[in-house]
Amino acid sequence: NAGVTQTPKFQVLKTGQSMTLQCAQDMNHNSMYWYRQDPGMGLRLIYYSASEGTTDKGEVPNGYNVSRLNKREFSLRLESAAPSQTSVYFCASIITGRSSEQYFGPGTRLTVT
Amino acid sequence: AQSVTQLDSQVPVFEEAPVELRCNYSSSVSVYLFWYVQYPNQGLQLLLKYLSGSTLVKGINGFEAEFNKSQTSFHLRKPSVHISDTAEYFCAVGRGKLIFGQGTELSVKP
Numbered sequence: 001n002a003g004v005t006q007t008p009k010f011q012v013l014k015t016g017q018s019m020t021l022q023c024a025q026d027m028n029h030n031s032m033y034w035y036r037q038d039p040g041m042g043l044r045l046i047y048y049s050a051s052e053g054t055t056d057k058g059e060v061p062n063g064y065n066v067s068r069l070n071k072r073e074f075s076l077r078l079e080s081a082a083p084s085q086t087s088v089y090f091c092a093s094i095i096t097g098r099s100s101e102q103y104f105g106p107g108t109r110l111t112v113t
Numbered sequence: 114a115q116s117v118t119q120l121d122s123q124v125p126v127f128e129e130a131p132v133e134l135r136c137n138y139s140s141s142v143s144v145y146l147f148w149y150v151q152y153p154n155q156g157l158q159l160l161l162k163y164l165s166g167s168t169l170v171k172g173i174n175g176f177e178a179e180f181n182k183s184q185t186s187f188h189l190r191k192p193s194v195h196i197s198d199t200a201e202y203f204c205a206v207g208r209g210k211l212i213f214g215q216g217t218e219l220s221v222k223p
Contacts, residue, residue, distance in 0.1 A: 040216070106155060
């Protein structure tokens with residue numbers, strides 16, 4: 001099992017450009033999450049999907065959209081990137097109802113200039 | 114609402130010394146508590162978790178944590194650290210959705 005995979009690993013965007021961060025898991029997990037990590041702020045939840053077909057906002061959803069394409073895949077889209085979105089983005093997944101242990105992907109390091 | 118506070122942003126320690134990383138939380142409902150470790154340029158890896166039962170929880174790499182309900186704390190400890198323990202450590206609380214603390218950078222010096 002590959003676990004949780006994310007693509008790309010690194011990306012540089014200019015202000016106003018758009019892009020989609022991809023996340024996939026092969027553990028048959030129900031719930032998936034997108035976080036951003038900034039220095040001194042820990043991880044903050046952007047959006048999550050409790051199950052296939054549902055998505056909900058987290059703590060910092062502004063400027064982002066998500067799509068739960070199927071049970072395996074959960075993508076994060078930046079429609080018009082801003083320098084404030086420079087961050088490291090992590091995807092995570094869990095089996096709902098099972099101890100809440102989240103499995104994390106390796107992250108995408110995004111720089112917006 | 115839930116929140117997590119990690120009381121130290123940086124903890125320098127010498128190799129083979131004991132270490133404690135402090136975490137306080139607040140929650141109006143019973144929660145699960147977690148410690149994750151992040152090595153440089155990597156994702157987060159679970160160290161240990163408290164769900165219920167015994168308040169002393171043992172994890173990987175010789176780490177343990179104690180859940181203290183009256184003090185709403187979940188401090189992480191290791192009796193003797195190694196250079197390889199140098200990493201950032203995150204405390205988290207929640208069921209499903211997690212709230213993370215700000216992180217503590219553990220720096221182990223020879």
